[in-house]
Amino acid sequence: MDFAASPRAAEYHGKVADFIAKEIEPVEEEYLRTLRELDDPWVVLPVIEELKAKAREQGLWNFFLPKTYSEATGQGVGLGNVEYAPLAELMGRHVIGSEVFNCNAPDTGNAEVLVHYGSEAQQRQWLDPLLAGEIRSAFCMTEPEVASSDATNMAATVVPDGEDVIVNGHKWFSTGIGHPNCKFVIFMGLTDPEAHRHARHTMVIVPVGAPGMKVERMLEVFGYHDEPYGHGEVSFDNVRVPRENVIADLGKGFEIAQGRLGPGRIHHCMRTIGLAERALEIGIRRAMERTAFGKPLVNLGGNRERIARARIAINQARLQVLHTAWLLDTEGALGALSELSQIKASVPSMAYEVIDMAIQLHGAGGLTNDFPLAGALAGARSLRLADGPDEVHLGVVSRIELAQYKTLDR
Incomplete structure (x- = not known):
């Protein structure tokens, strides 16, 4: 297996990273502050539509769409799960990242349902405007x-x-x-x-x-x-x-749900890895800039070891998700059943630990909205329940694991 980016995927990765650096990072903090200060924050601020228009104009749009559908319709860019995963990680670093590129959940999962199971009339009425970013x-x-x-x-x-x-x-x-x-x-x-x-x-x-x-x-x-x-x-x-x-038809709900969940778990986990990466970056910068007891925080209380362990945990999680994405691309959801549950159970917990460490490096300020860490912690913790709680996924993993031993003599 080779996780190296294809030339096409590498090109899009560079374009997305550049767009985020130039267009999203400079405005996100002000966007969040403005939204929180509104009496009614359930609105779309103009900057979001402006960013979406720029992204779509540059062809940075609907990366999540299945490769076969993209090739057949010209929608999206035709990436496999392994190719899309690093893009999802980039988007996950920022609250508004996925929305700007029209790759936010649950719209991605709903779109895939309509791609694979929707009638032509359903696709015209609901899928097309969803892919155009006109509706949610x-x-x-x-x-x-x-x-x-x-x-x-x-x-x-x-x-x-x-x-x-x-x-x-x-x-x-x-x-x-x-x-x-x-x-x-x-x-x-x-x-x-x-x-x-x-x-x-x-x-x-x-x-x-x-x-x-x-x-x-x-x-x-x-x-x-x-x-x-x-x-x-x-x-x-x-x-x-x-x-x-x-x-599809009456009684097909479970079949559709299982088809929906595979790619969605890859997307969730890679966005969460992006969130953990950003938290680690923010934490390290804080630890290098702040001093206590005559030393930078990074040199106090075992913080270097904590940073090292966070780097190891993030890298392990990324490789596990990429392996699962590769299985999904090559063998389908049934061939990656255990691995999809493994990443869903492991990645949010990893991210929670990394974000928690970054909060600790910020002291009390890390608990406030002055930094993006408290919201990130809430998001990572939520994912241990969303799309199935840890216990369900661990049950799937253990069932598949134990099935290998059922024919052994006792």
């Missing part, structure tokens, strides 16, 4: 009343009724629902409780604002609302949508 989306799966770590517990329903389906349920942590340009959600619910446990559920497109759909509140995560995207609690009370909004 959300994904409604997790429910407050049940243990959503076991998706078969899902109580929300998608029930066919003539030429329509009726959607009922209570969802929360629906990321992206607070965005003013969020125009649709992909909702997953129970259709046939008597079917095989992996053929009971359905995914359906629900337009935001449909009668009976209500955003009850936006949820805080360690005091952060993550505006203007946010994580919302959403109720669906007899929401009626056309049958043609069903993705």
